[in-house]
Amino acid sequence: MAIKQLTIFVQNRQGSIVSVTNTLAENNVNIRALSIAETQDFGMLRLIVNDEETARKKLVEEGYLIKTIDVVGVKIGDAPGKLTAALGVLDKEGINVEYLYAFMARTEKHAYVVLRVEDNAVAEAALEKAGFHLITEADIEKL
Amino acid sequence: MEQKYYQKEIETMSVPEMKKLQSEKLVKQVKHVYENVEYYRNLMDEKGVKPEDIHGIEDLHKLPFLTKADLRDAYPYGLLAKPLDECVRIHSTSGTTGRRVVAFYTQNDVDLWEDCCARAIVAAGGSNKDVCQVAYGYGLFTGGFGLNGGSHKVGCLTLPMSSGNTERQIQFMTDLGATILCCTPSYAAYIGETLKEQGYKPENIPLKAGIFGAEPWTEEMRQNIEETLGIKAYDIYGLTESSGPGVAFECSEQTGMHINEDHFIAEIIDPDTGEVLPEGEKGELVFTSLDKEAFPLLRYRTRDICVLSRKKCSCGRTLIKMAKPMGRTDDMLIIRGVNVFPSQIETVLLNEGYQPNYQIVVDRANNTDTFDVNVEMNPEQFTDKVSEVLAMEKSLANAMKTMLGINPTVHLVAPKSIARSEGKAVRVIDKRKLI
Numbered sequence: 001m002a003i004k005q006l007t008i009f010v011q012n013r014q015g016s017i018v019s020v021t022n023t024l025a026e027n028n029v030n031i032r033a034l035s036i037a038e039t040q041d042f043g044m045l046r047l048i049v050n051d052e053e054t055a056r057k058k059l060v061e062e063g064y065l066i067k068t069i070d071v072v073g074v075k076i077g078d079a080p081g082k083l084t085a086a087l088g089v090l091d092k093e094g095i096n097v098e099y100l101y102a103f104m105a106r107t108e109k110h111a112y113v114v115l116r117v118e119d120n121a122v123a124e125a126a127l128e129k130a131g132f133h134l135i136t137e138a139d140i141e142k143l
Numbered sequence: 144m145e146q147k148y149y150q151k152e153i154e155t156m157s158v159p160e161m162k163k164l165q166s167e168k169l170v171k172q173v174k175h176v177y178e179n180v181e182y183y184r185n186l187m188d189e190k191g192v193k194p195e196d197i198h199g200i201e202d203l204h205k206l207p208f209l210t211k212a213d214l215r216d217a218y219p220y221g222l223l224a225k226p227l228d229e230c231v232r233i234h235s236t237s238g239t240t241g242r243r244v245v246a247f248y249t250q251n252d253v254d255l256w257e258d259c260c261a262r263a264i265v266a267a268g269g270s271n272k273d274v275c276q277v278a279y280g281y282g283l284f285t286g287g288f289g290l291n292g293g294s295h296k297v298g299c300l301t302l303p304m305s306s307g308n309t310e311r312q313i314q315f316m317t318d319l320g321a322t323i324l325c326c327t328p329s330y331a332a333y334i335g336e337t338l339k340e341q342g343y344k345p346e347n348i349p350l351k352a353g354i355f356g357a358e359p360w361t362e363e364m365r366q367n368i369e370e371t372l373g374i375k376a377y378d379i380y381g382l383t384e385s386s387g388p389g390v391a392f393e394c395s396e397q398t399g400m401h402i403n404e405d406h407f408i409a410e411i412i413d414p415d416t417g418e419v420l421p422e423g424e425k426g427e428l429v430f431t432s433l434d435k436e437a438f439p440l441l442r443y444r445t446r447d448i449c450v451l452s453r454k455k456c457s458c459g460r461t462l463i464k465m466a467k468p469m470g471r472t473d474d475m476l477i478i479r480g481v482n483v484f485p486s487q488i489e490t491v492l493l494n495e496g497y498q499p500n501y502q503i504v505v506d507r508a509n510n511t512d513t514f515d516v517n518v519e520m521n522p523e524q525f526t527d528k529v530s531e532v533l534a535m536e537k538s539l540a541n542a543m544k545t546m547l548g549i550n551p552t553v554h555l556v557a558p559k560s561i562a563r564s565e566g567k568a569v570r571v572i573d574k575r576k577l578i
């Protein structure tokens with residue numbers, strides 16, 4: 001059910017992000033969602049893309065430190081309080097969210113939240129039980 | 144009248160007399176070593192040299208060299224030349240696993256060492272009217288005890304502060320009117336800056352002189368310290384292997400350090416061939432002890448690159464002078480007064496499951512050394528969690544601290560991101576520009 005997230009290690013210096021996005025562009029990979037975690041020295045670029053396999057292959061060829069992990073993608077309504085409702089479900093189940101980021105759908109009136117949790121299956125079950133729609137790799141490709 | 148020399152007859156002895164004295168002592172020292180140190184006896188036997196072949200300093204070149212590797216091989220008692228019940232003290236290098244050197248002292252060794260330090264204090268203008276603040280570390284490190292002993296011999300009121308606790312250093316310095324400060328140059332600079340921040344002007348600081356050593360420092364640093372503290376800053380040289388500080392010391396001329404030649408013979412050799420170089424040429428400094436009882440070292444290679452000069456000195460001393468060491472023949476770094484070998488970093492990385500792809504970056508900020516180590520991460524170690532990468536950096540820094548005794552800042556970097564020249568990574572970047 002889960003969706004794939006690429007995590008790319010980047011040095012905290014000028015030009016390091018653009019060289020990643022450049023590789024993706026050259027290989028016709030489209031970025032759906034992006035988030036950056038940064039420290040003083042380095043950053044972690046977290047990406048949801050339409051073609052994870054190509055992206056990973058090309059970036060590894062370029063020598064990037066990269067890791068693909070499964071994360072939970074959930075669809076929420078585009079209205080105040082909707083994110084809170086989704087997070088409330090996880091909170092009630094005692095599920096800790098390591099990090100999250102969100103992106104908007106282009107046409108429909110809703111948003112998507114990407115969640116990094118310890119156990120995807122538990123989080124997915126909890127969200128589904130509460131009536132949330134989870135997104136899949138197939139959904140990502142169609143976005 | 145101000146005391147000018149601590150041991151005038153030695154410090155101003157004519158060169159032929161000094162050479163005669165050295166020759167007599169060398170013959171005895173070689174005999175003492177040959178009879179009591181099996182390790183060195185074997186080296187001499189291998190070379191086919193007997194004590195009877197050494198008639199004076201002209202025969203010094205016949206003796207085999209001792210290296211730091213020998214000292215490690217012989218650890219701990221292999222080079223000891225006296226029974227332990229005649230020894231009263233040990234000191235050790237600022238030390239690090241696998242590289243530790245332990246030196247032994249009889250009471251006479253301690254006495255002669257303290258005399259050497261006393262000469263340095265008197266050369267810096269010290270007398271029994273002075274209050275001498277010793278802010279070198281006391282302990283296995285030779286700095287604290289060496290200068291402490293020298294200060295006693297001169298008759299200074301000695302403040303055995305040890306290093307650290309700068310507030311207390313300043314309180315004692317100002318309340319008790321310390322006139323001479325002994326510590327590492329970087330700590331002197333730090334104390335100076337702290338005094339400045341507290342509003343002290345150089346003319347309100349009671350100090351008149353400082354004796355600074357145990358780490359490399361520049362002329363710029365000397366000027367900076369002299370200006371902030373309103374003192375004259377003197378250099379001192381020594382190594383644990385040769386007792387400690389006081390092998391050589393600076394006089395008021397400040398153009399190199401006089402070597403205590405009655406206790407040590409200095410040679411400059413070509414580090415590649417081992418050939419002795421004439422005076423004035425640059426090469427590796429080699430010391431032979433002349434009076435050591437417990438831990439005599441013959442032709443010990445210091446790895447310091449240096450020049451000797453017998454130019455007449457305005458202070459009246461006839462002792463030969465050594466320039467500030469200009470570098471090393473090995474890859475040893477001195478960071479915050481601690482000896483660091485890149486191979487130690489490599490050992491830690493291998494122990495901790497990393498590839499030995501790293502780069503050490505040393506710099507100096509606010510007169511203190513900064514010590515950064517960049518380490519390439521393995522792809523399989525990489526995680527998407529920032530907290531885990533930070534934890535990996537911290538645990539690696541702790542492992543290095545355990546090995547080295549000083550704390551580096553570790554930065555994990557991407558594989559192959561460390562600059563390589565001709566396929567070989569540049570292991571050390573030293574930006575301190577000390578020479």
